[in-house]
Amino acid sequence: MRLVFGEQDTPYEAARVVVLPVPYDLSLSFLPGARRGPEAILLASRELEPFLLELGIAPEEAGIHAAEPVPWVAGSAEESHRLIREAALAHLQAGKFLVALGGDHSITHPLVLAHREALGEFSLLHIDAHADLYPEWQGSPYSHASPFHRLLLEGFPLVQVGIRAMDRDSLRLARERGVALFPAHRLHREGLPLKEILAALGKRVYISFDFDALDPSLMPSVGTPLPGGLSYRQAVDLLEAVFAEKEVVGMDFVELSPNGQFHAEMTAAQLVYHAIGLKALKAGWLAPEGEHS
Numbered sequence: 562m563r564l565v566f567g568e569q570d571t572p573y574e575a576a577r578v579v580v581l582p583v584p585y586d587l588s589l590s591f592l593p594g595a596r597r598g599p600e601a602i603l604l605a606s607r608e609l610e611p612f613l614l615e616l617g618i619a620p621e622e623a624g625i626h627a628a629e630p631v632p633w634v635a636g637s638a639e640e641s642h643r644l645i646r647e648a649a650l651a652h653l654q655a656g657k658f659l660v661a662l663g664g665d666h667s668i669t670h671p672l673v674l675a676h677r678e679a680l681g682e683f684s685l686l687h688i689d690a691h692a693d694l695y696p697e698w699q700g701s702p703y704s705h706a707s708p709f710h711r712l713l714l715e716g717f718p719l720v721q722v723g724i725r726a727m728d729r730d731s732l733r734l735a736r737e738r739g740v741a742l743f744p745a746h747r748l749h750r751e752g753l754p755l756k757e758i759l760a761a762l763g764k765r766v767y768i769s770f771d772f773d774a775l776d777p778s779l780m781p782s783v784g785t786p787l788p789g790g791l792s793y794r795q796a797v798d799l800l801e802a803v804f805a806e807k808e809v810v811g812m813d814f815v816e817l818s819p820n821g822q823f824h825a826e827m828t829a830a831q832l833v834y835h836a837i838g839l840k841a842l843k844a845g846w847l848a849p850e851g852e853h854s
Protein backbone atom coordinates (compact mmCIF):
# COMPACT_ATOMS: atom_id res chain seq x y z
CA MET A 562 0.00 0.00 0.00
CA ARG A 563 1.37 3.44 -0.95
CA LEU A 564 1.89 5.63 2.07
CA VAL A 565 0.49 9.16 1.94
CA PHE A 566 0.99 12.29 4.02
CA GLY A 567 -1.85 13.00 6.39
CA GLU A 568 -5.38 11.86 5.76
CA GLN A 569 -5.96 13.39 2.31
CA ASP A 570 -3.63 12.59 -0.54
CA THR A 571 -4.13 14.93 -3.49
CA PRO A 572 -3.70 13.48 -7.00
CA TYR A 573 -0.35 14.47 -8.47
CA GLU A 574 -1.67 16.82 -11.14
CA ALA A 575 -3.67 18.88 -8.62
CA ALA A 576 -1.08 18.85 -5.84
CA ARG A 577 0.98 21.97 -5.14
CA VAL A 578 3.23 20.14 -2.68
CA VAL A 579 5.06 16.86 -3.25
CA VAL A 580 6.41 15.01 -0.23
CA LEU A 581 9.34 12.96 -1.54
CA PRO A 582 10.46 9.98 0.56
CA VAL A 583 14.25 9.51 0.22
CA PRO A 584 15.11 6.49 2.36
CA TYR A 585 18.83 6.55 1.53
CA ASP A 586 20.92 6.01 4.69
CA LEU A 587 24.17 4.38 3.58
CA SER A 588 26.19 7.43 4.59
CA LEU A 589 25.40 7.34 8.31
CA SER A 590 28.36 7.30 10.68
CA PHE A 591 26.83 6.07 13.92
CA LEU A 592 23.35 4.75 14.75
CA PRO A 593 21.49 3.18 11.80
CA GLY A 594 17.90 3.44 10.77
CA ALA A 595 17.31 6.68 8.88
CA ARG A 596 16.05 4.67 5.89
CA ARG A 597 12.87 4.09 7.90
CA GLY A 598 12.47 7.79 8.63
CA PRO A 599 10.22 8.68 5.67
CA GLU A 600 7.82 5.81 6.32
CA ALA A 601 7.64 6.67 10.03
CA ILE A 602 6.83 10.30 9.28
CA LEU A 603 4.15 9.37 6.78
CA LEU A 604 2.56 6.90 9.21
CA ALA A 605 2.65 9.42 12.05
CA SER A 606 1.23 12.15 9.80
CA ARG A 607 -2.05 10.21 9.61
CA GLU A 608 -2.55 10.96 13.32
CA LEU A 609 -2.14 14.73 12.98
CA GLU A 610 -5.08 17.09 13.20
CA PRO A 611 -5.53 18.38 9.63
CA PHE A 612 -6.51 21.87 10.88
CA LEU A 613 -3.54 23.75 12.39
CA LEU A 614 -4.95 25.98 15.14
CA GLU A 615 -1.79 28.11 15.30
CA LEU A 616 -1.95 28.93 11.60
CA GLY A 617 -5.71 28.92 11.16
CA ILE A 618 -5.49 26.67 8.09
CA ALA A 619 -5.50 23.02 7.13
CA PRO A 620 -2.28 22.70 5.07
CA GLU A 621 -3.57 19.54 3.38
CA GLU A 622 -6.03 21.80 1.53
CA ALA A 623 -3.12 23.23 -0.41
CA GLY A 624 -2.87 19.80 -2.02
CA ILE A 625 -0.19 17.42 -0.77
CA HIS A 626 0.88 14.37 -2.75
CA ALA A 627 3.25 11.74 -1.39
CA ALA A 628 5.49 10.50 -4.21
CA GLU A 629 6.98 7.06 -4.55
CA PRO A 630 10.18 6.66 -2.50
CA VAL A 631 13.43 7.27 -4.39
CA PRO A 632 15.33 3.99 -4.81
CA TRP A 633 19.02 3.70 -4.05
CA VAL A 634 21.97 1.69 -5.42
CA ALA A 635 23.54 -0.24 -2.56
CA GLY A 636 27.11 -0.11 -3.79
CA SER A 637 27.18 3.41 -5.16
CA ALA A 638 26.58 6.71 -3.39
CA GLU A 639 27.13 8.49 -6.69
CA GLU A 640 24.42 6.49 -8.45
CA SER A 641 22.08 6.86 -5.48
CA HIS A 642 22.60 10.61 -5.46
CA ARG A 643 21.98 10.72 -9.22
CA LEU A 644 18.62 9.01 -8.71
CA ILE A 645 17.73 11.51 -5.97
CA ARG A 646 18.69 14.48 -8.13
CA GLU A 647 16.71 13.15 -11.12
CA ALA A 648 13.60 12.45 -9.04
CA ALA A 649 13.69 15.87 -7.42
CA LEU A 650 14.27 17.62 -10.74
CA ALA A 651 11.26 15.92 -12.32
CA HIS A 652 8.93 17.12 -9.57
CA LEU A 653 10.39 20.63 -9.64
CA GLN A 654 10.02 20.82 -13.41
CA ALA A 655 6.38 19.79 -12.92
CA GLY A 656 5.99 22.94 -10.83
CA LYS A 657 5.74 21.23 -7.46
CA PHE A 658 7.01 22.56 -4.15
CA LEU A 659 9.20 19.76 -2.88
CA VAL A 660 9.47 18.54 0.71
CA ALA A 661 12.03 15.73 0.86
CA LEU A 662 12.08 13.31 3.77
CA GLY A 663 15.35 11.53 4.59
CA GLY A 664 17.21 9.40 4.94
CA ASP A 665 20.63 10.64 6.00
CA HIS A 666 21.87 14.19 5.47
CA SER A 667 23.97 13.32 2.44
CA ILE A 668 20.77 13.49 0.36
CA THR A 669 20.73 17.27 0.70
CA HIS A 670 23.56 17.66 -1.81
CA PRO A 671 21.71 16.15 -4.82
CA LEU A 672 18.45 17.77 -3.69
CA VAL A 673 19.99 21.25 -3.60
CA LEU A 674 21.66 20.76 -6.99
CA ALA A 675 18.29 19.77 -8.47
CA HIS A 676 16.70 22.89 -7.01
CA ARG A 677 19.42 25.13 -8.45
CA GLU A 678 19.07 23.49 -11.86
CA ALA A 679 15.30 23.98 -11.84
CA LEU A 680 14.92 27.27 -9.97
CA GLY A 681 18.19 29.25 -10.13
CA GLU A 682 20.21 30.62 -7.23
CA PHE A 683 19.28 30.70 -3.53
CA SER A 684 20.94 30.57 -0.12
CA LEU A 685 20.90 27.66 2.29
CA LEU A 686 19.45 27.62 5.80
CA HIS A 687 20.96 24.59 7.52
CA ILE A 688 19.41 23.73 10.91
CA ASP A 689 21.37 20.99 12.65
CA ALA A 690 23.36 19.91 15.70
CA HIS A 691 26.26 19.20 13.35
CA ALA A 692 27.96 21.53 10.88
CA ASP A 693 28.38 18.70 8.34
CA LEU A 694 31.37 20.55 6.87
CA TYR A 695 33.87 17.69 6.84
CA PRO A 696 35.55 17.24 3.41
CA GLU A 697 34.98 13.56 3.98
CA TRP A 698 34.16 11.27 6.89
CA GLN A 699 34.95 7.58 7.30
CA GLY A 700 36.65 7.70 3.90
CA SER A 701 33.80 9.15 1.88
CA PRO A 702 33.01 12.64 0.59
CA TYR A 703 29.42 11.36 0.36
CA SER A 704 29.17 11.05 4.15
CA HIS A 705 26.24 12.59 5.98
CA ALA A 706 28.92 14.68 7.71
CA SER A 707 29.96 16.30 4.44
CA PRO A 708 27.07 17.70 2.36
CA PHE A 709 27.62 21.31 3.34
CA HIS A 710 31.34 21.14 2.67
CA ARG A 711 30.52 20.30 -0.92
CA LEU A 712 27.69 22.82 -1.20
CA LEU A 713 29.82 25.59 0.32
CA LEU A 714 32.65 24.94 -2.15
CA GLU A 715 30.08 24.89 -4.97
CA GLY A 716 29.15 28.47 -4.14
CA PHE A 717 25.99 28.28 -2.05
CA PRO A 718 25.70 30.99 0.62
CA LEU A 719 25.24 29.18 3.92
CA VAL A 720 23.54 30.04 7.22
CA GLN A 721 23.84 27.43 9.98
CA VAL A 722 21.59 27.44 13.07
CA GLY A 723 21.62 25.19 16.14
CA ILE A 724 25.14 23.84 15.61
CA ARG A 725 26.72 22.29 18.69
CA ALA A 726 29.29 19.94 17.15
CA MET A 727 31.99 20.95 14.68
CA ASP A 728 35.77 20.42 14.48
CA ARG A 729 38.36 23.21 14.29
CA ASP A 730 38.96 22.75 10.58
CA SER A 731 35.24 23.11 9.89
CA LEU A 732 35.09 26.25 12.00
CA ARG A 733 38.09 27.66 10.11
CA LEU A 734 36.44 26.83 6.77
CA ALA A 735 33.17 28.41 7.90
CA ARG A 736 34.95 31.62 8.85
CA GLU A 737 37.00 31.69 5.64
CA ARG A 738 33.92 31.16 3.48
CA GLY A 739 31.65 33.62 5.27
CA VAL A 740 29.24 31.10 6.76
CA ALA A 741 26.75 32.85 9.07
CA LEU A 742 27.01 30.55 12.10
CA PHE A 743 24.45 30.68 14.93
CA PRO A 744 25.48 27.95 17.39
CA ALA A 745 23.01 26.42 19.81
CA HIS A 746 24.69 27.81 22.91
CA ARG A 747 24.15 31.35 21.63
CA LEU A 748 20.45 30.66 20.96
CA HIS A 749 20.02 29.38 24.51
CA ARG A 750 21.88 32.30 26.08
CA GLU A 751 20.43 35.15 23.97
CA GLY A 752 17.29 33.77 22.38
CA LEU A 753 16.77 33.33 18.64
CA PRO A 754 18.63 36.14 16.79
CA LEU A 755 15.93 36.18 14.12
CA LYS A 756 16.83 39.56 12.63
CA GLU A 757 20.47 38.51 12.22
CA ILE A 758 19.52 35.15 10.73
CA LEU A 759 17.13 36.77 8.26
CA ALA A 760 19.71 39.40 7.35
CA ALA A 761 22.24 36.67 6.62
CA LEU A 762 19.87 34.86 4.25
CA GLY A 763 19.14 35.88 0.66
CA LYS A 764 15.66 36.51 -0.69
CA ARG A 765 15.32 32.88 -1.81
CA VAL A 766 16.12 30.13 0.64
CA TYR A 767 16.38 26.34 0.68
CA ILE A 768 15.84 24.93 4.17
CA SER A 769 17.60 21.73 5.28
CA PHE A 770 16.38 20.56 8.69
CA ASP A 771 18.27 17.80 10.47
CA PHE A 772 16.01 16.48 13.24
CA ASP A 773 18.99 16.20 15.59
CA ALA A 774 18.89 20.00 15.74
CA LEU A 775 16.09 19.42 18.24
CA ASP A 776 16.99 18.46 21.78
CA PRO A 777 17.17 14.67 22.28
CA SER A 778 14.64 14.96 25.12
CA LEU A 779 12.18 15.92 22.40
CA MET A 780 13.73 14.08 19.47
CA PRO A 781 15.56 10.93 20.66
CA SER A 782 15.12 9.13 17.34
CA VAL A 783 18.19 10.34 15.45
CA GLY A 784 21.50 8.73 14.54
CA THR A 785 23.80 11.08 16.45
CA PRO A 786 21.91 12.72 19.33
CA LEU A 787 23.58 15.55 21.28
CA PRO A 788 22.37 17.52 24.31
CA GLY A 789 21.60 21.22 24.23
CA GLY A 790 19.28 21.16 21.24
CA LEU A 791 16.48 23.43 20.10
CA SER A 792 13.01 23.28 21.55
CA TYR A 793 10.07 22.66 19.26
CA ARG A 794 8.98 26.23 19.84
CA GLN A 795 12.37 27.59 18.79
CA ALA A 796 12.28 25.49 15.62
CA VAL A 797 8.77 26.66 14.73
CA ASP A 798 9.52 30.31 15.53
CA LEU A 799 12.62 30.14 13.31
CA LEU A 800 10.71 28.57 10.42
CA GLU A 801 7.83 31.03 10.78
CA ALA A 802 10.19 34.00 10.62
CA VAL A 803 11.96 32.64 7.54
CA PHE A 804 8.78 31.77 5.66
CA ALA A 805 7.26 35.15 6.53
CA GLU A 806 10.14 37.13 5.04
CA LYS A 807 11.78 34.88 2.46
CA GLU A 808 10.81 32.83 -0.56
CA VAL A 809 11.43 29.27 0.53
CA VAL A 810 12.15 27.36 -2.69
CA GLY A 811 12.33 23.91 -1.12
CA MET A 812 13.15 21.98 2.00
CA ASP A 813 14.25 18.66 3.36
CA PHE A 814 13.88 17.02 6.74
CA VAL A 815 16.50 14.36 7.46
CA GLU A 816 18.05 11.94 9.93
CA LEU A 817 14.97 10.61 11.72
CA SER A 818 15.89 7.08 12.78
CA PRO A 819 12.74 5.57 14.32
CA ASN A 820 13.46 3.66 17.53
CA GLY A 821 10.07 3.00 18.99
CA GLN A 822 9.60 6.40 20.62
CA PHE A 823 6.46 7.51 18.87
CA HIS A 824 6.47 11.03 20.28
CA ALA A 825 9.58 11.67 18.16
CA GLU A 826 7.81 10.53 15.00
CA MET A 827 4.80 12.69 15.83
CA THR A 828 7.14 15.64 16.43
CA ALA A 829 8.77 15.09 13.06
CA ALA A 830 5.46 14.82 11.23
CA GLN A 831 4.01 17.86 12.97
CA LEU A 832 7.03 20.01 12.12
CA VAL A 833 6.90 18.97 8.47
CA TYR A 834 3.16 19.68 8.35
CA HIS A 835 3.62 23.05 10.04
CA ALA A 836 6.30 24.00 7.53
CA ILE A 837 4.01 23.07 4.64
CA GLY A 838 1.36 25.30 6.22
CA LEU A 839 3.82 28.19 6.42
CA LYS A 840 4.58 27.76 2.72
CA ALA A 841 0.87 27.67 1.89
CA LEU A 842 0.26 30.91 3.78
CA LYS A 843 3.24 32.74 2.27
CA ALA A 844 2.42 31.52 -1.24
CA GLY A 845 -1.20 32.59 -0.80
CA TRP A 846 -2.51 29.10 -1.46
CA LEU A 847 -4.52 29.24 1.77
CA ALA A 848 -5.80 32.02 4.03
CA PRO A 849 -6.06 31.86 7.85
CA GLU A 850 -9.35 31.59 9.65
CA GLY A 851 -10.54 33.25 12.86
CA GLU A 852 -8.77 34.98 15.71
CA HIS A 853 -6.79 31.91 16.76
CA SER A 854 -4.26 32.36 13.98
Ligand SMILES: N=C(N)NCCCCNCCCN
Pocket residue numbers: 590691693698705706784785
Ligand atom coordinates in the same frame (compact mmCIF):
# COMPACT_ATOMS: atom_id res chain seq x y z
N1 LIG B 1 25.42 13.37 12.36
C1 LIG B 1 26.58 13.77 11.92
N2 LIG B 1 26.73 14.68 11.02
N3 LIG B 1 27.65 13.21 12.48
C2 LIG B 1 28.97 13.57 12.04
C3 LIG B 1 29.97 12.93 12.85
C4 LIG B 1 31.34 13.44 12.51
C5 LIG B 1 32.34 13.03 13.52
N4 LIG B 1 32.15 13.64 14.81
C6 LIG B 1 32.42 12.80 15.94
C7 LIG B 1 33.86 12.42 16.04
C8 LIG B 1 34.05 11.25 16.99
N5 LIG B 1 35.38 11.08 17.45
Ligand SMILES: [Mn+2]
Pocket residue numbers: 666689691693705771816
Ligand atom coordinates in the same frame (compact mmCIF):
# COMPACT_ATOMS: atom_id res chain seq x y z
MN1 LIG C 1 23.20 16.83 9.51
Ligand SMILES: [Mn+2]
Pocket residue numbers: 689690691771773774785816
Ligand atom coordinates in the same frame (compact mmCIF):
# COMPACT_ATOMS: atom_id res chain seq x y z
MN1 LIG D 1 23.00 16.39 12.65
